[in-house]
Amino acid sequence: MLYVIGLGPGDQNLLTAEARQIIQQTPIIVGYATYIKLVSNLLKGKTVIQNGMHGEVERCQKALDLASEGQDVVIISSGDAGIYGMAGLIWELKSKQQLDISVKVIPGITASIAAAAHLGAPLMNDFCHISLSDLMTPWEVVAQRVEAAAQADFVICLYNPRSNHRPHKLRQALDIILKYKAPTTVVGVGTDVARLNEVDQVTTIADLDETTIGMTSIVIIGNKNTYAYQGKMITPRGYQL
Amino acid sequence: MLYVIGLGPGDQNLLTAEARQIIQQTPIIVGYATYIKLVSNLLKGKTVIQNGMHGEVERCQKALDLASEGQDVVIISSGDAGIYGMAGLIWELKSKQQLDISVKVIPGITASIAAAAHLGAPLMNDFCHISLSDLMTPWEVVAQRVEAAAQADFVICLYNPRSNHRPHKLRQALDIILKYKAPTTVVGVGTDVARLNEVDQVTTIADLDETTIGMTSIVIIGNKNTYAYQGKMITPRGYQL
Numbered sequence: 001m002l003y004v005i006g007l008g009p010g011d012q013n014l015l016t017a018e019a020r021q022i023i024q025q026t027p028i029i030v031g032y033a034t035y036i037k038l039v040s041n042l043l044k045g046k047t048v049i050q051n052g053m054h055g056e057v058e059r060c061q062k063a064l065d066l067a068s069e070g071q072d073v074v075i076i077s078s079g080d081a082g083i084y085g086m087a088g089l090i091w092e093l094k095s096k097q098q099l100d101i102s103v104k105v106i107p108g109i110t111a112s113i114a115a116a117a118h119l120g121a122p123l124m125n126d127f128c129h130i131s132l133s134d135l136m137t138p139w140e141v142v143a144q145r146v147e148a149a150a151q152a153d154f155v156i157c158l159y160n161p162r163s164n165h166r167p168h169k170l171r172q173a174l175d176i177i178l179k180y181k182a183p184t185t186v187v188g189v190g191t192d193v194a195r196l197n198e199v200d201q202v203t204t205i206a207d208l209d210e211t212t213i214g215m216t217s218i219v220i221i222g223n224k225n226t227y228a229y230q231g232k233m234i235t236p237r238g239y240q241l
Numbered sequence: 242m243l244y245v246i247g248l249g250p251g252d253q254n255l256l257t258a259e260a261r262q263i264i265q266q267t268p269i270i271v272g273y274a275t276y277i278k279l280v281s282n283l284l285k286g287k288t289v290i291q292n293g294m295h296g297e298v299e300r301c302q303k304a305l306d307l308a309s310e311g312q313d314v315v316i317i318s319s320g321d322a323g324i325y326g327m328a329g330l331i332w333e334l335k336s337k338q339q340l341d342i343s344v345k346v347i348p349g350i351t352a353s354i355a356a357a358a359h360l361g362a363p364l365m366n367d368f369c370h371i372s373l374s375d376l377m378t379p380w381e382v383v384a385q386r387v388e389a390a391a392q393a394d395f396v397i398c399l400y401n402p403r404s405n406h407r408p409h410k411l412r413q414a415l416d417i418i419l420k421y422k423a424p425t426t427v428v429g430v431g432t433d434v435a436r437l438n439e440v441d442q443v444t445t446i447a448d449l450d451e452t453t454i455g456m457t458s459i460v461i462i463g464n465k466n467t468y469a470y471q472g473k474m475i476t477p478r479g480y481q482l
Contacts, residue, residue, distance in 0.1 A: 008257070011259075012258065013257065013258045013259035013262075014257050014258070014259060014348065015257065015258060016249070016254065016255050016256065016257055016258075016350065017253065017254045017255070017256060017257075017258065017261070018252075018254035018255060020258070021254075056480070057480060057482070080354050080358075080364075081358075082354065082357045082358055082362050082363075082364050082365065083354070083357075083364050083365070084365065084478070085365075087358070087361075087362040087365065088362040088365030088475060088476060088477065088478045089478060089480060090362075091361055091362045091470070091473060091475045092362075092475060092477055092478075092480070092482060093482065095468075095470040095471075095475060096482055105357075105358040105359075105361075105362065106358065107255065107350050107354045107355050107357070107358040108350070108354075109257065109348050109349075109350065110354065113321050113323065113324070113348045113349075113351065113354075114348050116323045116324075116346075116348070117321075117322075117323055117328070117346040117347065117348040118346075120328075120332055120346075121323050121328040121329035121331075121332045121333075121346065122323075123321075123323050123324050123370075124323065124324070124325065124326075124328065124329030125372075125378065126369065126370055126371045126372060126378070126383075126386050127369065127370055128367065128368065128369030128370070128390070128395060129364075129367055129368055129369070130367045131366075131367060135479075136478055136479025136480060137366065137367070137479050141394070142367075144393050145367050145393040145394075145395060147393070148389040148390065148392055148393035148395075149369070149389065149390075149393070151389055152385050152386040152388070152389035152390070153382070153386075154369060154386060154389075227336075229332070229336040230336075232332060234329060234332045234333060234336060235329060236329065236333055237325070237329045237330060237333075237377055238376075238377025238378050239297070239298060239330060239333070239377065241298070241333060241334065241337055
């Protein structure tokens with residue numbers, strides 16, 4: 001059996017019981033080195049196979065190969081494995097290679113949900129997830145989604161908002177969003193959520209300082225009804241109060 | 242302290258460690274009766290305050306009142322409390338009434354993530370959440386969001402897709418989606434996910450039988466690259482394989 005497990009944002013308190021139990025019971029763990037560290041206390045006596053960033057395909061292939069040999073294997077993602085994580089690649093490779101192995105995906109807390117809990121209640125109305133990385137989705141497609149989401153007044157969660165290699169995509173996305181949303185629209189940013197160095201901020205599109213945003217940030221842009229209160233952002237559900 | 246806790250879809254294996262621990266340590270639990278039952282084994286000796294459907298405002302007010310008296314209180318939602326759950330209402334009421342209490346939201350596994358894990362890997366590219374209930378959002382706004390999401394080829398998760406009181410909204414939404422997505426677009430439906438009577442299906446927009454969908458279903462409509470394989474739905478991330 002190959003288990004594909006989402007660890008949540010990092011704090012083991014946010015691991016599900018099922019994820020923890022399967023990690024503890026499975027002899028082989030495969031993962032990105034940074035995420036392996038997050039569960040190092042659970043890995044005593046196990047075979048640990050880790051590699052670096054951009055090694056996703058190699059990592060998934062290794063996990064599939066071991067499972068094909070009849071071994072029980074866990075491959076880990078941060079957040080939820082099914083959201084920009086390893087679950088898709090595992091299923092893609094399994095289907096292309098017609099591998100006769102069993103795959104079980106164990107859900108986890110994705111970054112938007114963890115950040116939202118700390119930022120207030122920004123996701124209480126319809127929302128979308130958009131990754132601003134154009135490594136695997138053409139920027140034209142990303143930009144079209146940003147535009148559609150802004151026009152229909154979704155709350156917008158931006159994954160991979162900004163990195164040293166892509167310093168300008170966030171600004172480009174915000175410029176598209178500003179065609180439809182006011183500069184006073186509330187924005188929340190969670191950086192290193194549920195880790196020791198977590199920093200949260202609630203501001204507006206106009207006042208957002210992009211340089212505070214990095215690889216481990218998630219940006220949540222409110223809808224026209226989202227308001228700020230005591231450093232939190234709140235999107236009304238629509239109750240008459 | 243008022244803790245707002247998402248239980249996940251129902252199976253306690255999908256509860257986070259933090260959620261379980263806080264429920265166990267807190268003397269007062271407030272919730273919708275159906276969700277109270279999901280954690281009844283954790284509630285021995287506690288004060289349990291429960292009411293029925295559509296009692297959300299009353300329930301939240303009760304929890305806020307008890308917290309205002311200085312008590313430690315848990316209010317529960319299914320899924321994640323911040324996604325169509327109690328977190329927003331708690332924050333809205335706290336802000337409107339200027340209540341001097343501390344609120345902590347504990348994240349949980351929302352229905353789309355739980356269903357996606359069982360349906361394959363449908364959420365591996367940009368996606369959105371839309372609730373088809375027009376009880377609190379005007380249908381024109383919902384319809385505009387469905388249209389925008391379909392046009393920009395998001396994967397679309399439909400919450401509250403169909404009930405006896407709203408039997409036709411799903412059909413209306415699918416008709417909008419079919420203006421932009423092919424009838425062969427892959428659709429997954431998870432009903433009672435992570436509960437004993439769970440039923441999952443992977444089909445297409447054309448073949449979807451709406452009468453199989455109810456209050457406890459979540460519908461996930463793929464993007465143009467989503468494909469079906471061995472009863473699962475897989476949305477490619479964009480890797481060159």
